[in-house]
Amino acid sequence: MSAFLSSAIMHNIFGGLAQGVIYSLVALSLVIIWQSTHVLNFAQGAMAMFATYVGMTEIGRGVGYWWCVLISVLVGMALGGATERVLIRPLYGKPEINPIVVMVGFLGVLEALAAAIWTSTTRNITEPFSQIYFQSNGHLVFLSSFVIFQIVLAISIMLFVAALFRFTKLGLQLRASALAPEVSRLLGVRVSRMLTIGWILSAGVGSIAAVIIASGSFGLFPTNMDGIFVASFIAAAVGGLESPIGAVAGGLIIGLVEQFILAYWSPNVAPLSGIIILVIVLMIRPQGLFTKHASRRV
Amino acid sequence: MNWWTSLRRQETTHSRLLGVLFLTLLTLAITFILPPVADSELAGGAAIAIVILGLSWLTGWSGQISLGNSGFMAVGAYAAGIWAHHHATTPLFFTFVLAIVIGGISGLIIAIPSTRLHGPYLAGMTLAFSAAVTPLAQNFTSVTGGEGGIFMNSLVTPKWFTHFFSGQNAAINANAQWTADLAVVTAGVAFFFMANLFHSRSGRAMRLVRDNDVAAELMGVNLSRTRTMAFVVSAAFAGLGGALYSLLEASVRPETFPITLSITLLTLMVLGGIGTLSGAVIGGIIYSFSANLVSHVNALTGVNPTSNLGANMQGIIFGVLLILTMLFAPRGLVSLATPMKRLFRARPQKPASEQVH
Numbered sequence: 001m002s003a004f005l006s007s008a009i010m011h012n013i014f015g016g017l018a019q020g021v022i023y024s025l026v027a028l029s030l031v032i033i034w035q036s037t038h039v040l041n042f043a044q045g046a047m048a049m050f051a052t053y054v055g056m057t058e059i060g061r062g063v064g065y066w067w068c069v070l071i072s073v074l075v076g077m078a079l080g081g082a083t084e085r086v087l088i089r090p091l092y093g094k095p096e097i098n099p100i101v102v103m104v105g106f107l108g109v110l111e112a113l114a115a116a117i118w119t120s121t122t123r124n125i126t127e128p129f130s131q132i133y134f135q136s137n138g139h140l141v142f143l144s145s146f147v148i149f150q151i152v153l154a155i156s157i158m159l160f161v162a163a164l165f166r167f168t169k170l171g172l173q174l175r176a177s178a179l180a181p182e183v184s185r186l187l188g189v190r191v192s193r194m195l196t197i198g199w200i201l202s203a204g205v206g207s208i209a210a211v212i213i214a215s216g217s218f219g220l221f222p223t224n225m226d227g228i229f230v231a232s233f234i235a236a237a238v239g240g241l242e243s244p245i246g247a248v249a250g251g252l253i254i255g256l257v258e259q260f261i262l263a264y265w266s267p268n269v270a271p272l273s274g275i276i277i278l279v280i281v282l283m284i285r286p287q288g289l290f291t292k293h294a295s296r297r298v
Numbered sequence: 299m300n301w302w303t304s305l306r307r308q309e310t311t312h313s314r315l316l317g318v319l320f321l322t323l324l325t326l327a328i329t330f331i332l333p334p335v336a337d338s339e340l341a342g343g344a345a346i347a348i349v350i351l352g353l354s355w356l357t358g359w360s361g362q363i364s365l366g367n368s369g370f371m372a373v374g375a376y377a378a379g380i381w382a383h384h385h386a387t388t389p390l391f392f393t394f395v396l397a398i399v400i401g402g403i404s405g406l407i408i409a410i411p412s413t414r415l416h417g418p419y420l421a422g423m424t425l426a427f428s429a430a431v432t433p434l435a436q437n438f439t440s441v442t443g444g445e446g447g448i449f450m451n452s453l454v455t456p457k458w459f460t461h462f463f464s465g466q467n468a469a470i471n472a473n474a475q476w477t478a479d480l481a482v483v484t485a486g487v488a489f490f491f492m493a494n495l496f497h498s499r500s501g502r503a504m505r506l507v508r509d510n511d512v513a514a515e516l517m518g519v520n521l522s523r524t525r526t527m528a529f530v531v532s533a534a535f536a537g538l539g540g541a542l543y544s545l546l547e548a549s550v551r552p553e554t555f556p557i558t559l560s561i562t563l564l565t566l567m568v569l570g571g572i573g574t575l576s577g578a579v580i581g582g583i584i585y586s587f588s589a590n591l592v593s594h595v596n597a598l599t600g601v602n603p604t605s606n607l608g609a610n611m612q613g614i615i616f617g618v619l620l621i622l623t624m625l626f627a628p629r630g631l632v633s634l635a636t637p638m639k640r641l642f643r644a645r646p647q648k649p650a651s652e653q654v655h
Contacts, residue, residue, distance in 0.1 A: 112613025
């Protein structure tokens with residue numbers, strides 16, 4: 001058993017899953033926004049990065065790690081709500097490229113601002129859990145307490161989001177305003193407030209992913225979420241952009257495939273792995289793997 | 299009626315040729331006045347204007363959006379750089395044609411799966427492409443030269459041209475201006491081609507596809523072929539612009555084409571006005587002056603240009619401008635000028651009956 005756990009294949013599976021849950025989280029946050037406002041938030045990664053920077057400023061000065069995580073997530077949520085109110089609200093009903101352009105601009109502003117305030121050099125945040133692999137009978141098992149923390153936290157956030165949407169009154173209102181805004185409004189749901197809450201929720205989920213990434217060996221720097229955003233967008237698109245479960249599954253698929261291409265094919269082509277997967281999925285099922293109805297795509 | 303208004307009324311290939319020729323000659327004349335440093339900046343603006351024009355065509359005329367044009371620029375630049383590295387004697391014209399063709403082919407490869415996509419999917423797909431280009435260029439060291447990139451030989455100034463220059467740095471100044479003039483002429487040719495494309499059958503089909511794809515399909519326009527064609531042209535323009543840009547920089551390096559370049563291109567296109575020739579010209583001019591503009595802003599606000607804030611000022615300004623333009627003047631700076639243009643336009647002549655004799 002321990003020999004199996006320390007085999008190369010398990011190394012790649014654990015590594016792929018650990019990376020995959022991050023993609024799943026960010027993809028989930030993209031789907032939440034997409035469902036409520038039909039905007040693909042290109043600044044999602046940058047907003048989470050910015051919130052992490054704000055939250056982690058005090059970490060070396062006596063403020064505990066978990067307090068900093070809490071501040072990061074709260075700042076992220078506030079940023080998400082404000083973004084919807086200020087930047088996105090004026091654009092409802094406009095051509096669909098307008099919000100894309102605005103969010104791309106916001107991405108540029110946030111990254112440049114972060115570099116201006118905190119410099120572009122990588123910051124390493126002392127992680128709360130060790131990155132050293134466990135051992136069993138003298139064999140390395142490719143799991144560290146940090147990887148376990150990463151996977152457990154991500155999964156609990158996903159379960160929390162699922163429960164919120166499935167079992168609470170707020171979740172019902174959120175789903176209703178995404179599905180049928182006019183009817184919901186007639187039935188007394190404050191739809192515009194629901195849209196803002198959707199953005200707040202989504203930004204919170206994104207911030208947790210950014211905090212995990214910043215705490216690991218990747219570190220915190222202004223563009224540290226760029227690659228993760230791209231992979232997560234691909235994950236969400238593979239899942240169909242409409243489906244939360246699809247986004248989570250897509251994230252895990254991208255994480256694993258990336259890891260296996262890196263290990264067994266060539267690290268040189270690894271940057272292309274996301275595009276390859278997306279192209280294959282789009283060729284077979286243009287509406288995504290997890291979308292039930294095939295809506296007309298033009 | 300004077301010849302100019304009649305030209306404007308019935309725009310033909312001839313009138314477009316005249317218009318582009320006039321602007322090109324004017325810009326060439328300006329390069330003789332400007333100091334060499336400004337000439338180089340102008341040349342960079344001309345290269346970027348070609349890329350903006352391609353992007354503008356894609357977004358304004360076919361309604362698609364691309365965040366991948368910095369990637370297509372890189373493809374064109376590397377195609378030209380690698381070829382010129384191995385075949386130093388190839389005339390520049392053929393190197394540019396190669397960049398256009400390879401850029402177009404890369405556009406085709408991205409377009410085939412992407413044209414089924416719309417708005418956000420397409421933008422994400424092209425973003426994934428431009429995000430992949432830089433690491434690919436860094437990884438395949440044997441072909442691309444890795445981080446260090448490839449050096450390109452600078453242009454040889456012809457003998458007759460150097461006679462215009464005298465003094466201490468005559469040779470250097472002549473070379474700077476010859477390079478700038480070449481960039482301007484290349485941009486002129488690209489603009490002439492695009493001006494005709496705007497008014498061609500494909501251009502009209504493209505607008506119909508953008509505005510009403512069902513009607514377009516009914517009229518026999520092949521939707522996916524039209525959209526793919528828009529993408530290929532856009533990528534070919536980016537390829538040419540990228541090759542020209544690298545020639546001006548005298549090297550092709552991965553860090554020349556970051557994702558932020560795609561954001562810059564988008565900003566310049568939106569500022570100038572989407573889907574217009576003048577918009578691309580304005581975008582190119584803004585790019586030429588952006589370094590000066592940023593140092594002016596730094597000087598005005600008292601920010602130290604070598605500080606973190608000073609170094610990132612361009613990113614902040616461009617991002618804020620992009621957001622503000624999209625929110626308040628989505629048709630670009632040109633649209634702000636329309637009310638002013640109305641002021642200066644000649645009043646319509648009163649009907650004869652109202653004229654007092």
